Amino acid sequence: MSEWSSYSLHDLLIFSPDSYFRLYERSNLAFWPFQLLMIAIALLMLYLTMVRTIRGQLFILAGLVLFWLLSGWWFIGRYYTQINTIADWYFWLFMIQAALMALYAVFTYRRTSLYAPAGDAVLGVGLGIAGYSVLIHPFLIVLSGRNWLGSELIAIAPDPVAIGTIGFVLAMSASKSRYLLLVIPLLWLLVAVATYSTF
């Protein structure tokens, strides 16, 4: 225990920032042009968030399931695992989150009477976070000096998927049970912050 506590996060990270950012460039190039479809889906999800209907919530959940499956399988499974030996665990974390949201969608579809639209304040906060993940996050990354080919787009890049999920889930209804869907996204953001803190 005392030996492990003498390691810093920096010591434990076995890849460089350049290698990590190159993964986004390579995964974006290989995925092109399907990013356009994913952005269109994300924009529709933003619109449906404002409409506030049970059908809209189902579509948003389906979109999020797709995004977690895609970022888990495509980015983490195919690319991140090449340089990070513990990324296999992250892959399963993303699969679990996708399954949780699919189950939540089925549960709410069968109990539509329990659906209550989110209040204006929560909707505003959630919509702001979701909008950031879709429209602002990719450009902030580029402005930080990284190659624009490595833009972190929702659906492929894990960080905007996690951020977007927090926003969409907050805004989609007033049900407290939806907070269960925030555990893994928040956990992932902790991982992301820890990773960036070592760069």
Add this chain to the structure above:
Amino acid sequence: MNRRQFLKLGSLGLLAFTNLNAKSWPAPAYKTIPSSGEKIPVIGLGSFVNFNVGNDEKILAQRTELLNDFFNLGGGMIDSSPMYGSSERNLGYCIERLKPVDSLFSATKVWTSSVEDGPSEIEDSRQLWGVEKFDLLQVHNLLSWEGHLETLFEMKRQGRLRYVGITTSHGRRHSEVEHVMKTQPIDFVQATYNILDREVEQRILPLARERKIAFIANRPFRRASLIDWAKQYPLPDFASDIDCKNWAAFLLKFIVSHPAVTCAIPATSRQDHLVENMGAMQGVIPDTAMRQRMIDYVESL
């Protein structure tokens, strides 16, 4: 000295130093492995992080050039570990494209808590590197060292391995390292040594000399933080007295000028940094008084 070695020494300007005064070693680029008498270049190459780049062919083409430069500048030892992600696979990829590489001194580690899994992990590493046999296998961070050393000594006895070693880093478990050095017939010990982390000078380096064990210095730049910090300051005036034109050569020369140090293994992904590192194999070698001046200067910054 064959033609290839002659050309290498000539390209480094080393031939010019073979007749220098007492401050220079007769052959400053090489040191002897005490257990065998074999000479190896004093500057090697670490592969932690810098070769863990996945299956990125664009980057791998650059790393292949880096390794080519390393060998052309007189480098020999390359150190890796199964712990370093895709590094072993990528070293194999690059080396395959440079073959034949006569001067490669392949060094990797066994890194598993299961002694039973050691042989299969070692075989996986050998296939990833694409070498017939490893020059050096080390027990990584003393993990299950008793059992793994038995495996490695048996491999050496069978001629499937040339040297056996152990490693630690960050100054950890030095008393256990000393115990292994005193009780086991190992050829190499690897630990952290640089101008600010000098704990090994107290017991491990003297023990290495006494027991005729070669010493590999890891973390010569504290990953990169030591050299990044040092570069904020000017080199001392006396750096030119020991033929150091940059901080990399200054910091590495300090390490490899210790009589018990056999080799330092800085890691880099940049060719300009590689050239600076390999510069530590040239020119005058600091003596004891000069080494103290180097410490005093760095500690005054």
